[in-house]
Amino acid sequence: MISLVIKMNHNEVTWRIFPLNTPTIIRHCSKCNRKMDFYCSEKFRTNSNQTRSDIWLIYKCEKCDTTLKLAIKKGIKPSDLPKERFDKFTNNDVALAWEYAFNCDFLKNHNCVINYASVKYRVDGIESIDLEKPLYIHLKSDFVFDLKLSGFLASTLNLSVTKIKRLAEMGNITTNPECNIAKHKIKSDMEILIHTLSSPLLQPLLLNEPVQ
Numbered sequence: 001m002i003s004l005v006i007k008m009n010h011n012e013v014t015w016r017i018f019p020l021n022t023p024t025i026i027r028h029c030s031k032c033n034r035k036m037d038f039y040c041s042e043k044f045r046t047n048s049n050q051t052r053s054d055i056w057l058i059y060k061c062e063k064c065d066t067t068l069k070l071a072i073k074k075g076i077k078p079s080d081l082p083k084e085r086f087d088k089f090t091n092n093d094v095a096l097a098w099e100y101a102f103n104c105d106f107l108k109n110h111n112c113v114i115n116y117a118s119v120k121y122r123v124d125g126i127e128s129i130d131l132e133k134p135l136y137i138h139l140k141s142d143f144v145f146d147l148k149l150s151g152f153l154a155s156t157l158n159l160s161v162t163k164i165k166r167l168a169e170m171g172n173i174t175t176n177p178e179c180n181i182a183k184h185k186i187k188s189d190m191e192i193l194i195h196t197l198s199s200p201l202l203q204p205l206l207l208n209e210p211v212q
């Protein structure tokens with residue numbers, strides 16, 4: 001647990017991670033005749049007759065635009081789904097498409113390899129870092145995309161991953177809940193405390209110099 005004593009004299013910031021796109025998935029493309037990255041079109045396809053409906057999420061090959069349909073529901077009756085939810089499928093609700101496109105169980109059930117490296121993201125809140133005091137970070141993330149905490153901290157603090165790992169080993173960076181910073185992947189909201197900036201590893205940051 002993070003010490004309250006340390007919390008009394010620190011900078012407190014909230015960093016919020018927003019993915020800019022959904023992950024691509026790797027599947028065989030019949031036209032390219034090899035495994036390709038498919039991107040989520042953020043569109044659904046529904047096929048309904050009077051009693052039954054099928055719903056798919058549509059992906060497209062990055063190279064040739066071949067369509068790949070991932071079944072979400074098959075042969076459902078109108079009563080199986082609240083009308084509001086069904087309308088979201090027919091209206092191509094983007095938030096709902098993202099919900100499926102980040103759902104690793106859904107994608108793995110369709111034998112997709114998820115290419116998390118394709119996800120670009122931005123971080124809100126990092127512009128207000130004051131490096132004179134210990135830094136207490138509330139990290140908010142609504143999506144899980146295999147983002148390594150060490151790499152994330154390295155890029156946001158402009159340090160190398162090696163330095164982040166050394167700072168963690170030295171106890172200069174701790175988290176709540178506790179985790180192995182070298183290996184942890186961000187799965188939910190967490191708190192990060194950078195205890196001291198007097199470490200020689202952080203001096204380039206204080207001096208605003210390029211970090212090796």
Ligand SMILES: [Zn+2]
Nearest residue numbers: 029032061064
């Ligand atoms: Zn293709």
